[in-house]
Amino acid sequence: xxxxxxxxxxxxxxxxxxxxxxxxxxxxxxxxxxxxxxxxxxxxxxxxxxxxxxxxxxxxxxxxxxxxxxxxxxxxxxxxxxxxxxxxxxxxxxxxxxxxxxxxxxxxxxxxxxxxxxxxxxxxxxxxxxxxxxxxxxxxxxxxxxxxxxxxxxxxxxxxxxxxxxxxxxxxxxxxxxxxxxxxxxxxxxxxxxxxxxxxxxxxxxxxxxxxxxxxxxxxxxxxxxxxxxxxxxxxxxxxxxxxxxxxxxxxxxxxxxxxxxxxxxxxxxxxxxxxxxxxxxxxxx
Amino acid sequence: xxxxxxxxxxxxxxxxxxxxxxxxxxxxxxxxxxxxxxxxxxxxxxxxxxxxxxxxxxxxxxxxxxxxxxxxxxxxxxxxxxxxxxxxxxxxxxxxxxxxxxxxxxxxxxxxxxxxxxxxxxxxxxxxxxxxxxxxxxxxxxxxxxxxxxxxxxxxxxxxxxxxxxxxxxxxxxxxxxxxxxxxxxxxxxxxxxxxxxxxxxxxxxxxxxxxxxxxxxxxxxxxxxxxxxxxxxxxxxxxxxxxxxxxxxxxxxxxxxxxxxxxxxxxxxxxxxxxxxxxxxxxxxxxxxxxxxxxxxxxxxxxxxxxxxxxxxxxxxxxxxxxxxxxxxxxxxxxxxxxxxxxxxxxxxxxxxxxxxxxxxxxxxxxxxxxxxxxxxxxxxxxxxxxxxxxxxxxxxxxxxxxxxxxxxxxxxxxxxxxxxxxxxxxxxxxxxxxxxxxxxxxxxxxxxxxxxxxxxxxxxxxxxxxxxxxxxxxxxxxxxxxxxxxxxxxxxxx
Numbered sequence: 001x002x003x004x005x006x007x008x009x010x011x012x013x014x015x016x017x018x019x020x021x022x023x024x025x026x027x028x029x030x031x032x033x034x035x036x037x038x039x040x041x042x043x044x045x046x047x048x049x050x051x052x053x054x055x056x057x058x059x060x061x062x063x064x065x066x067x068x069x070x071x072x073x074x075x076x077x078x079x080x081x082x083x084x085x086x087x088x089x090x091x092x093x094x095x096x097x098x099x100x101x102x103x104x105x106x107x108x109x110x111x112x113x114x115x116x117x118x119x120x121x122x123x124x125x126x127x128x129x130x131x132x133x134x135x136x137x138x139x140x141x142x143x144x145x146x147x148x149x150x151x152x153x154x155x156x157x158x159x160x161x162x163x164x165x166x167x168x169x170x171x172x173x174x175x176x177x178x179x180x181x182x183x184x185x186x187x188x189x190x191x192x193x194x195x196x197x198x199x200x201x202x203x204x205x206x207x208x209x210x211x212x213x214x215x216x217x218x219x220x221x222x223x224x225x226x227x228x229x230x231x232x233x234x235x236x237x238x239x240x241x242x243x244x245x246x247x248x249x250x251x252x253x254x255x256x257x258x259x260x261x262x263x264x265x266x267x268x269x270x271x272x273x274x275x276x277x278x279x280x281x282x283x284x285x286x
Numbered sequence: 287x288x289x290x291x292x293x294x295x296x297x298x299x300x301x302x303x304x305x306x307x308x309x310x311x312x313x314x315x316x317x318x319x320x321x322x323x324x325x326x327x328x329x330x331x332x333x334x335x336x337x338x339x340x341x342x343x344x345x346x347x348x349x350x351x352x353x354x355x356x357x358x359x360x361x362x363x364x365x366x367x368x369x370x371x372x373x374x375x376x377x378x379x380x381x382x383x384x385x386x387x388x389x390x391x392x393x394x395x396x397x398x399x400x401x402x403x404x405x406x407x408x409x410x411x412x413x414x415x416x417x418x419x420x421x422x423x424x425x426x427x428x429x430x431x432x433x434x435x436x437x438x439x440x441x442x443x444x445x446x447x448x449x450x451x452x453x454x455x456x457x458x459x460x461x462x463x464x465x466x467x468x469x470x471x472x473x474x475x476x477x478x479x480x481x482x483x484x485x486x487x488x489x490x491x492x493x494x495x496x497x498x499x500x501x502x503x504x505x506x507x508x509x510x511x512x513x514x515x516x517x518x519x520x521x522x523x524x525x526x527x528x529x530x531x532x533x534x535x536x537x538x539x540x541x542x543x544x545x546x547x548x549x550x551x552x553x554x555x556x557x558x559x560x561x562x563x564x565x566x567x568x569x570x571x572x573x574x575x576x577x578x579x580x581x582x583x584x585x586x587x588x589x590x591x592x593x594x595x596x597x598x599x600x601x602x603x604x605x606x607x608x609x610x611x612x613x614x615x616x617x618x619x620x621x622x623x624x625x626x627x628x629x630x631x632x633x634x635x636x637x638x639x640x641x642x643x644x645x646x647x648x649x650x651x652x653x654x655x656x657x658x659x660x661x662x663x664x665x666x667x668x669x670x671x672x673x674x675x676x677x678x679x680x681x682x683x684x685x686x687x688x689x690x691x692x693x694x695x696x697x698x699x700x701x702x703x704x705x706x707x708x709x710x711x712x713x714x715x716x717x718x719x720x721x722x723x724x725x726x727x728x729x730x731x732x733x734x735x736x737x738x739x740x741x742x743x744x745x746x747x748x749x750x751x752x753x754x755x756x757x758x759x760x761x762x763x764x765x766x767x768x769x770x771x772x773x774x775x776x777x778x779x780x781x782x
Contacts, residue, residue, distance in 0.1 A: 049653040051586040068532070069586050069650065143665060225666040230649045231656075244510045244530040244642075 014277055021273020027266025031259070035082040044072035046079045047231040055249045065251040068241065073251065076233035077259050083145065083228050084235055084263070088214035090149045092207055095156020100203065102157070103164030104195060108187040110169060119165065122158035130155040131220055138226040145228040152217045156210055163206055167199040201278035205271055212267035219260050235260050315780050317501035318761060320773055321513055321525035325481065325506040328464035331450040332405055335413035337690065337771040340450035342484050342504050344772035347388075348453035348469035351379055351398065352444050356777075358602075358692075358769030360444050364393065364454055364470065365432075374439035374723045379432045385493040387456045388474045394429040401454045402434070417446040441723040442693075450770065472497045472776050482506065486775075498779035510642075517543070517756060524757035526764055526773055530642065531589040537756045544759045548766035549602045552688035552751030553595060554643055556651055559683055560744060561706040564629050571743040573623035574684075575613035577658040578651060584749050587646035592749035597736040598695050601750050602767070605732040609740040613747070620658040634683035636662040639672040643751065644686040651686065677704045688751045692770060695732070698739050707744045 015021055043063065050070035058065040064073035106118040125133070134151035141147045168191070171177060180190050221227040222236025230237070235256040242252035326338035331348055345353060353363035362368075365379040385393040404410060406418035422437040436443065446452060459468040467475045472494065473486035486502045505522060507513045510530035516522045517537070526546070528534065537543040556578065564570045584592040593601050596609030624632070634655075638648040645666060652662040662684065667675065676682045682704075689697065697703055699713040715738060719731040740747070753768045763777040 047653065047656075049582070049586065049650055051582045051650070054586065068646070069653075229664045229666065231652060231664070244514070245532050246511070247514070247536065248532060 011277070015273070018273045018277060020269045021277065024266045024269025024271070024273055027262055028270055031081045031263045031266070032085060034078045035085045038075075038078035038082050042072075042075035042078050044075045046071060046075035046233050055245070055252075057249075058251055064255045065249070067238070067252055068245060068249070071233075073238075073255055076238060077235070077255055080233045080235045080238060080256065081259065081263070083232060084215050084218055084260075087145060087149050087152065087218045087228070088211050091152035091214045091218075092156055092210045094149070094153030095160050095210060096203065096207060098153075099157040099160025099162075100164045100196075103161040103166075104168050104191040106161070107165045107168035107172060107195070108191055110172070118161065122161050125155060125158045126162075128155075131217060134217060134221055135224070135226060138221065143221075143226040143229060145232065148218055148221050148227045151221070152214050156214065159206065159210060160203065163202060164199055167202050168195045171195050171198055201274075205275045205278060208267055208271035208274060212264045212271070215260065215263055215267070316499055317503065318499055318523045318775070318778060318780075319483075319503040319505055319521065320775070321507050321516060321522040321528075322504050322773070323506075323508050323513075323527065323529050326484075329467040329475065329478065329484070330463035331453055332401070332455060332460075333411045333413075333464060340771040341773050342486075343467055343469070343471075343475075344450040344453075344770065345471060345774040345776055346473045346486055346502065347467050347471045347475055348450070348455070349471050350447055350449070350453045352448040354448050354769045354772070356765045356767065356769070356774070358767065360448050363448075364398075368444070374441075375436045377434045377436070377443065378427070379434065381430045381432065382493060383430050385470050386491055387459065387470055388468045388489060389456065389459055391456055391458060393454070393456075393470055395426040395432045396429075397454055397456055398432045399424045399426050400457045400460075402452075404455075404460065405452065412451055414449060414451040417449055417452055439721060439723050441720075441728055445693075448770070450772070473502060476501075494776075497776055499775060502775050502778075504773070520758075523761050524755065524764055526753070526755040526757070527768070528754050528756045531591050531752075531754055534589065534591065534754055534756065542759055543756055546753075546755040546757060546764060546766045547591060548753040548755070548768065549593070549600065550690060550751045550753040550768045551600055551692040551694075551770075552690040553598050553600065553694075554592070554647070554686070554688040554748045554751050555598065556746035556748060557685050557687055557705045558745055559680060559704075559706060561680075562683060564627070564632065565634075565683060567627050567629070568743055569623045569627035570629055570632075571746075572613075573620040573627065573629075573658065574655065574660070575743050575746040576616045576620035576623065577655050577660065578613075578746050578748070579615040579654055580610070580748055581615075582654070583647050583650050586650045587643050588749070588752070591752040591754050593752070595747045595750050597740040597747055598689070598698065598745070599732070599736050600692075603693075605729045605736075607733050607736045609736065610747075612740055613743070617658050624659065630659075631661075632659070633661040633663060636664050636684045636686075637672065637676050637682045638664060638666050638686055639669055640666075641688070643688060647748065648686045651684075680704055680706060686748075690751070690771070695735050695739070698735070698744060705745060707739070707742070709738070709742065712738050712742075 048071065053066050053070035054068050056062055056066040062072050064077060067073055102118050106115040109115050133155050137151035138147045177190060177194055180194055218227055219236035222234040223240045227236055228234040238256035239253060246253050322338060322341055324338040326342055327336050328334050329339060329343055331339050331343055349363045351363060351365040352360050355361045364382055364385065366382050367380045369378045381395060387393060402418065402421060402424045405412045406415065406421055420436045420438055420440045422435045425433045427433050453469065455463060456468060472489050472492045474489045476485040476487040478484045483503050483505045488497055488500045507516055513525055513528065514530060514533045517525055534545050538545045558565045558571055558574065560566060580594040584590060584594065594610050595601060596612055597607060599606050636648055636652060638644045648664060652664055655662055676685050696716055698707050699716040701708045712735065715731055715735045719728060722728045722731060755764065757764055760781040761778065762781050763779055765774055
């Protein structure tokens, strides 16, 4: 049922035999690696303007060309990866840290007033289109990377709360939980020691999907000018900057566009792969 | 049987289509679609400050006593001629006769009195009431003569009367001008499709030289990418204030279009909050001006279109002083000045409104300031937010903005203006200027004012915003410059 029941070795073997997972993992790791390398090295300073070298097409010197200020596009994509991944990681983290305990608590107190309160509160957040909510938050608190993280984090909370409540509810009726209750464990301990490990795989799969959605959301916010503010490079803003120059310098739109597509595609493939790998029914068939 | 009938019908339709299809394209074109970035909130130039109102109706639908020519000179319009008394207090306007409003009513001296009294009344909604502040009385001498008496001499009175806010309206229709403008101009208002366009039609009863165009459509396309596509597709015949300078090179390379580079009244500045520490220190402000490389901003943000300025004055004005050398790009001097001022670890907020000159220029300025050790926190803001936060709230350190009103150096003397300068000596110069009517004296005072604000490093003066227009190569007669906010279609025609 849980990951712990299969050894790490067989899991790894299965993972390598799953093409979607492998492709997704390689694509996402590539951008994570780019982001990590950008901390120690970029070909050029991504914030250094050089107006004389503006709008250069890709060359051996500037691998992805230069933008309208003569900044090196490859360096900007590297640092932009860092911003995208950091924003998405923290935002999904906020969603999990706040959402999972809420969901588990609601499941433990199922049918109670508290359960209703938490779940209807979730419905309320869900009822707002997520991007609209994010725009509202950044409009009130001002644009910036931190507020983008908070905004994306908030609409991740109900996703995880609902998922963990649903999964936990089905577990609460199981015999091993009954055994734990007979042994005198409280609801909090049961949730932490028995429920959480058993829904971890679901959370990891959902986390991967949410991660890709968060990257898209960050790019969308940055595109409308509500994400990370200049001079910090951001994929969404690079696209926005490229918009009027698209016929003059198509490379300015292509590279950040591809970066977003490939990262999101990679994460989605990896999420699908993980779901298959964690699914006991599929695993038995293999 | 049926099939042959259908085939025959189809063939004949096709033949008809082939025969008559291309024909309309051969007819001479006598209409023009003009692209504009912003839609006007209403169409009454006497009841709103928005530039877009004048850009539709000025000189096209409405006329004043005087008007701006394409070069910024003051020309007679509804006033045929005028006489100024020796003391400069009385202006006697001789009006044109045989002029009618679009609703058929005749124009005479009573309409002038009504319009001027309405604009300067206590309950007037005119956005530029200051233009009329010196008027003491307006008298009707006879139907074709009006005498305006001023409370004090005003050297720019005829200039003031040329503004869109000073146009002559009819008492019967004045209240409805916002939605259905009725003026005396060469074009009559036809239709306003909100969110899309305003149509004007030729006025057959126009008093002056008849215009060439039968129909003018102003289309509102704010997105630069969409504007570019609309020009390329031929949906627009001209876009007199094209918002994306980066596309101009493509238009220049295309023989179908002509690119019109003119001057505008837009002094683009890096405004500084003069009352907020450490910007209240003149050395810090001077350091900022020396950290800025104007040419890099013009090349990077405006793709080379723009004239560097060293003070808040339009370079094409005869009284302009080139003071750019005084605040030349000199990072070393900038660092020395900062050290002298004892300022270290300086972080300033930089709020940028939506136009590309501000957003792009701001990013370049931020990079240039970083070179001398000043960090900036950039915040991109929308117009409403800029007006609320920066212009009204004065909650900013730095902002990039273009002041597009003509001859607006007077804003430096205003109390409570957003960059909070309001120096008493400067105000004294402005007071002298208001009273001076002698041209030489006026030039001297205007130059003194320019020097004063450059010496005090009130703001960093960047460049004069160019008016970058693009038009169909065959469309002639558009204004290259914008001495006022207008798209005067009077002299526009299609080349044969």
